[in-house]
Every structure is written in C-alpha cells, then in structure tokens.
Amino acid sequence: SQTIHQWPATLVQPVGSPLSLECTVEGTSNPNLYWYRQAAGRGLQLLFYSVGIGQISSEVPQNLSASRPQDRQFILSSKKLLLSDSGFYLCACSHGGVYEQYFGPGTRLTVT
Amino acid sequence: AQSVTQLDSQVPVFEEAPVELRCNYSSSVSVYLFWYVQYPNQGLQLLLKYLSGSTLVESINGFEAEFNKSQTSFHLRKPSVHISDTAEYFCAARTSGTYKYIFGTGTRLKVLA
Numbered sequence: 657s658q659t660i661h662q663w664p665a666t667l668v669q670p671v672g673s674p675l676s677l678e679c680t681v682e683g684t685s686n687p688n689l690y691w692y693r694q695a696a697g698r699g700l701q702l703l704f705y706s707v708g709i710g711q712i713s714s715e716v717p718q719n720l721s722a723s724r725p726q727d728r729q730f731i732l733s734s735k736k737l738l739l740s741d742s743g744f745y746l747c748a749c750s751h752g753g754v755y756e757q758y759f760g761p762g763t764r765l766t767v768t
Numbered sequence: 769a770q771s772v773t774q775l776d777s778q779v780p781v782f783e784e785a786p787v788e789l790r791c792n793y794s795s796s797v798s799v800y801l802f803w804y805v806q807y808p809n810q811g812l813q814l815l816l817k818y819l820s821g822s823t824l825v826e827s828i829n830g831f832e833a834e835f836n837k838s839q840t841s842f843h844l845r846k847p848s849v850h851i852s853d854t855a856e857y858f859c860a861a862r863t864s865g866t867y868k869y870i871f872g873t874g875t876r877l878k879v880l881a
Contacts, residue, residue, distance in 0.1 A: 660811075688867050699873035700812075700858065707867055746811055750869075755800045755819055755862065757869055759811035 658683035660760035662747050668766045675720075675734040677763050679747030682728070687749040689730040690757065691722055694744040706730060742767045770795050772861050774872035781849055782880050789844040789875045791833075791859030798864035801842040803833055806856045806874075815857070818842060854879045 659682045669675060681687050691703040702715045704722035712722050719738060723731045730747060747760040773792045781787045793799060800819050804812040816827040823835040833844045842859060859872040 690869075700871045702868065705867060744809075748812075750867070756802055756814050756817050757812075757860075758814070759804075761811050762809070764809065 658687070658749060658751070658758055660747055660749060660758060662745075662760040662763050664763060665761065666764045666766075668768060669737050670768055671739055672736045675732070675737050675741070675765070677732040677745055677747075677765075679730040679732075679760055680728055681730075681749050684728075684749070684751045684753075686727060687751045689724065690748040690750075691730065691732050692746040692748065694746060694762075696743070700746070703732070737767045739767050741765065770799075770861060770863055770870050772859050772870050772872040774859055774875050776875050777873065778876045778878065780878045780880060783851055784848050786847050787845065787849050787853075787877065789857050789859075789877065791842045791844065791872060793840050793842065793859075793861045793870075795840070795861065795863055800862045800864065801833075801835060802860040802862075802869075803827075803831070803842075803844050804858045804860060806858065808855075812858060815844075849877070849879045851879050851881060853877060 661680045688707050690705045692700040694700050706712050706724045709724055720734050745763045748757045750757045771794045775790050802817045803815040805815050806812045816825045818825050818835045826832045831846045833842055856874045856876050858874045860869050862869045
C-alpha cells in the first residue's frame with residue numbers, strides 16, 4: 657500500500673518570503689498527485705493536480721505553483737507568501753489500481 | 769458542475785446514541801462516492817467507499833453508508849457512537865473517467881459524554 661510523506665510538518669514564515677513544501681509517495685508508481693489547502697474551519701480546496709511528470713493542472717489562480725520533477729515527488733512553491741496563504745496543506749494520491757485518494761499527514765503553514 | 773453538499777456543519781450527539789451525517793451529490797453520470805474522517809491536525813483517512821454493486825457499504829469500525837441514486841444521497845450512519853468518533857467527516861465524489869475529487873465542506877461530529 658502507498659505511503660505519503662510531507663515535510664515540513666509545521667512552518668512559520670513571514671509575509672513576502674518564499675515557500676517550498678514537498679510531498680513524496682512510496683509504494684506505487686505513476687500516481688496521480690494532488691495539493692489541497694484547508695483553511696481553519698473550512699473544507700478542502702483543490703490547488704493543483706498532476707497525472708504525470710511535468711503535467712500540472714491548476715485549479716485556483718493565485719501566487720502558488722506546483723512542480724513534479726519525479727514520478728513520486730510533488731512540490732508546492734511560492735515566490736512571495738501572503739497572509740491568506742496560511743492553512744493546512746495536504747498532499748494526496750490516487751492511482752490506477754484504486755478509485756480512492758490517500759492523504760499525507762499535512763503541513764501547517766502560518767504566515768505572519 | 770459536480771458538487772457535494774453536506775448540510776450539517778456540526779452535529780452534537782450523546783455517546784451510544786445513533787448518528788446520521790448527510791451528504792448529497794449532483795452528477796448526471798457514473799460517480800464514485802467516499803467518506804473520509806479527519807482527526808485534529810492530521811490528514812484525511814478513508815472511512816468507506818461506494819464504487820458499484822451493493823448500495824450499502826460498511827466500514828470496519830461500525831459506520832455504514834447507503835448510496836441512493838434517486839435521491840442522489842450518500843448518508844453516513846452509525847447506530848451507537850463513541851467518544852473516539854469525535855472528528856470531522858468529509859463526503860467526496862469522483863466522476864467516472866475523471867481525476868478530480870469534489871469534497872463537501874465537512875461535518876464536525878462531537879460526541880458528548
């Protein structure tokens with residue numbers, strides 16, 4: 657079965673600083689990968705998803721970007737963080753053998 | 769566009785009482801349905817799923833959900849809740865042939881002693 661790793665677990669960054677969150681997947685190959693953001697007390701907002709290396713679909717126009725340099729690696733980045741970027745960031749995967757998504761443990765980002 | 773609606777943002781219930789968390793979806797094509805549970809500061813964990821076949825699906829910890837195509841619902845039920853069931857529950861849908869999952873806004877279940 658697959659395992660999703662995310663780091664860091666928590667992060668406090670000042671407004672205007674850059675961001676890099678990493679997600680890696682073990683136990684499966686060629687997964688579909690997803691980044692979600694969960695604001696306090698809110699549901700999940702899909703930010704990006706990828707069905708293959710270098711293939712990124714953006715769901716919400718914003719100052720975030722995503723990249724997939726390797727099959728099982730998904731990176732979320734920003735050049736300049738905004739206060740509104742604070743939230744709980746979740747990486748998820750699905751793959752051809754199953755229909756459901758599996759989630760990583762999440763990264764808590766606080767922009768100050 | 770496909771949508772998933774969870775009408776109740778919070779549901780308080782006493783321990784050992786039954787509970788139902790409601791979920792409605794909108795879709796004109798085949799859809800896969802899921803319930804996830806999230807404990808504080810953790811990722812989401814799959815609780816149960818409906819893909820096809822029997823409309824009643826069960827989880828290992830006593831939850832069940834029934835797919836009702838005519839009412840486009842997938843409500844989650846448990847006959848007797850425990851304090852440890854206190855968490856947030858998300859309903860999600862994925863349309864057959866697509867990669868995207870649509871989540872409801874979540875229902876916070878609080879089990880009272």
